[in-house]
Amino acid sequence: MEIPLRNIEDFLKIDSPCIDVRSPSEYAQGHILEAINIPLLDDEVRKRVGIDYAQQGRVAALKTGLSLTSSWVGTMIDEMIRISSDGQLKIYCWRGGMRSEAAALLARFAGLNPVLLSGGYKSFRNYVHQSFILPWKFMVIGGMTGSGKTELLSRLAEMHHQVLDLEGLAHHKGSVFGGLLQPPQPTTEQFENLICQQLASFNIEFPIWVEDESINIGRCFVPKPIFERMQASPLILLNIPSEQRAERLALEYGQADTEELVATVRKIRKRLGFQQTDIITQLIRQNRFKEACLMLLQFYDKAYSISLSRRDPHTIIHLPVSNNPDVEQVLNTAEINYP
Known part of the structure; x- marks a missing residue:
């Protein structure tokens, strides 16, 4: 079953707990107000995955990420279950790419009903800037x-x-x-x-x-x-x-x-x-x-x-x-x- 994808306006209207799966430093720089940080990759792992992605491509980066986060996956699932409301959960990363997709799959395997933000946090920042010119x-x-x-x-x-x-x-x-x-x-x-x-x-x-x-x-x-x-x-x-x-x-x-x-x-x-x-x-x-x-x-x-x-x-x-x-x-x- 395909994981639902929502634009920023609809995503913000959903009354469910929200998790930001970006690294701690990205979250500290800025995040959606109610979002809780459950990073799929910490800052060091994210850096290594980024290098592999740039030098060897998506598959190599995926393998690196999986090898370095396997010990953390169980804890992440427990946190998502704890935070979710009646099994509902909103998830986003920077662009709405690999990290939020991977987290959503884990949530789905755990019996939760995740919703993804189309375009990720980047789309939220565009929404922020547009709000200032009204x-x-x-x-x-x-x-x-x-x-x-x-x-x-x-x-x-x-x-x-x-x-x-x-x-x-x-x-x-x-x-x-x-x-x-x-x-x-x-x-x-x-x-x-x-x-x-x-x-x-x-x-x-x-x-x-x-x-x-x-x-x-x-x-x-x-x-x-x-x-x-x-x-x-x-x-x-x-x-x-x-x-x-x-x-x-x-x-x-x-x-x-x-x-x-x-x-x-x-x-x-x-x-x-x-x-x-x-x-x-x-x-x-x-x-x-x-x-x-x-x-x-x-x-x-x-x-x-x-x-x-x-x-x-x-x-x-x-x-x-x-x-x-x-x-x-x-x-x-x-x-x-x-x-």
């Missing part, structure tokens, strides 16, 4: 560092508005301090995959709320089509006094390790100036976080002002806010200016 309607929340933009997005999400939290997906808050108190960042490739699968849950007819960002968030880069559309979209600019912003930042980053904070400040000492850097690091060591943040805000506010100057001023709506942004005020502003 006419998404972004509503951008802007503001100087410490304005509470992330908290505002969280409240909008709680109210069931469409929210694309780029910083949450990137595990980074954007500034040089953005990686503190955060889990490790994904690769840019996996960041793109996460964005795509978030967008897939949205209705393209309704606005998507997103925070104003640089093109890079830590080591993750926002896809160029998404970034360019954000830059051309309406921006509601939260104008919050620096005192309140410094208090918010001091409360947030005051939980971080002191020496880690000091080391992070020193990363930008050339831009801050060596004298300013010394003063700020002394303040941090004295637990005078608000004063340190006020000095740092002078640097970040200047940088953000330069970023804003590159926007079309007609897309910017200034919204004075005394302290915490009010969700209803933001929603009303958006409705009045962009009905």
Whole structure:
């Protein structure tokens, strides 16, 4: 019986466990969100099989792969049985070739009902890139560092508005301090995959709320089509006094390790100036976080002002806010200016 083959759209709709049979390094670089890695070949074996394929052809590569993975096949079958739901299983490799076909045959021999992804992970990456050029309607929340933009997005999400939290997906808050108190960042490739699968849950007819960002968030880069559309979209600019912003930042980053904070400040000492850097690091060591943040805000506010100057001023709506942004005020502003 022939193993079913599905295109990427139909594959993603199937509600069954999904396994990625590529090598661990390929999986770490990027994968379909819910996929579990059960590699048919580890990185070293994959390299040897690839050499044989290039030098001697498909049959030689197949024989090499079988000889080097025979001890692992039983474990792989056990894992597929354990993961499968009512015998159903989705399987993919890089191109939808030998590795996924071999894994699907093993699954079939074990009494499971596998489905293969036509074109493999490569087809998923094409799908990801195509999703970025769709006419998404972004509503951008802007503001100087410490304005509470992330908290505002969280409240909008709680109210069931469409929210694309780029910083949450990137595990980074954007500034040089953005990686503190955060889990490790994904690769840019996996960041793109996460964005795509978030967008897939949205209705393209309704606005998507997103925070104003640089093109890079830590080591993750926002896809160029998404970034360019954000830059051309309406921006509601939260104008919050620096005192309140410094208090918010001091409360947030005051939980971080002191020496880690000091080391992070020193990363930008050339831009801050060596004298300013010394003063700020002394303040941090004295637990005078608000004063340190006020000095740092002078640097970040200047940088953000330069970023804003590159926007079309007609897309910017200034919204004075005394302290915490009010969700209803933001929603009303958006409705009045962009009905």
